[in-house]
Amino acid sequence: MLLSACQHKPTILSEQELQQLTSTQIMHINQQSCLQQDKYAVMVRPTHKWQQYLDTLTQSLPQSIANQTLNYRVYLHTQPDAWATSNGCIRITSSLLNHLTAQEVQAVIAHEIGHIALHHSEQRFQMAKYAEIKDNGKIMLLVPKTLSWQQELEADRYAVRLLKQHHIDPNGLISMLDKLSDYHKEQSQSHPSILIRKNHILTWIQP
Numbered sequence: 001m002l003l004s005a006c007q008h009k010p011t012i013l014s015e016q017e018l019q020q021l022t023s024t025q026i027m028h029i030n031q032q033s034c035l036q037q038d039k040y041a042v043m044v045r046p047t048h049k050w051q052q053y054l055d056t057l058t059q060s061l062p063q064s065i066a067n068q069t070l071n072y073r074v075y076l077h078t079q080p081d082a083w084a085t086s087n088g089c090i091r092i093t094s095s096l097l098n099h100l101t102a103q104e105v106q107a108v109i110a111h112e113i114g115h116i117a118l119h120h121s122e123q124r125f126q127m128a129k130y131a132e133i134k135d136n137g138k139i140m141l142l143v144p145k146t147l148s149w150q151q152e153l154e155a156d157r158y159a160v161r162l163l164k165q166h167h168i169d170p171n172g173l174i175s176m177l178d179k180l181s182d183y184h185k186e187q188s189q190s191h192p193s194i195l196i197r198k199n200h201i202l203t204w205i206q207p
């Protein structure tokens with residue numbers, strides 16, 4: 001009992017400890033984070049209709065990036081959300097699948113692939129002042145807002161290119177942002193405004 005009580009404490013990493021982490025160690029933390037979040041979430045079975053739907057949408061997207069095999073799974077959840085870890089986990093909630101069109105979901109996924117391809121997690125670990133790894137596997141990193149904003153825009157830019165390459169209309173990125181704007185308010189610190197993102201995306205979409 002004593003041991004399990006200890007496990008409920010979040011792991012705290014100082015700036016100095018973070019700077020000493022190697023790429024391999026950061027990848028390992030990401031791997032553990034994904035495993036732990038999968039344990040805590042309600043992940044649907046591979047035969048579930050939502051998972052099968054996601055599988056059809058990802059057929060026309062990469063199956064691996066930056067030497068990582070991409071692993072796309074659905075969580076049952078009432079909030080539309082998506083995230084990725086650098087080892088190739090991409091997680092999409094059922095609510096997101098429910099709210100968005102196929103093209104818009106592919107746009108979200110392309111953005112998440114961008115974070116993996118551009119090694120954003122490693123950058124964040126290296127520049128963070130403080131990190132907390134929660135019991136549920138979620139990693140909270142205190143990073144400068146400028147870095148977060150820059151990474152979001154870079155992932156958007158990557159997504160536009162990836163979607164075009166795979167013959168998927170990149171305008172899904174714009175309509176997806178509009179639809180998720182209500183939920184986006186919570187992310188106002190870590191993400192640039194919808195307007196800023198849309199303006200950039202529109203210029204990148206131009207041939």
Ligand SMILES: [Zn+2]
Binds near residue numbers: 111115151152155
């Ligand atoms: Zn992002």
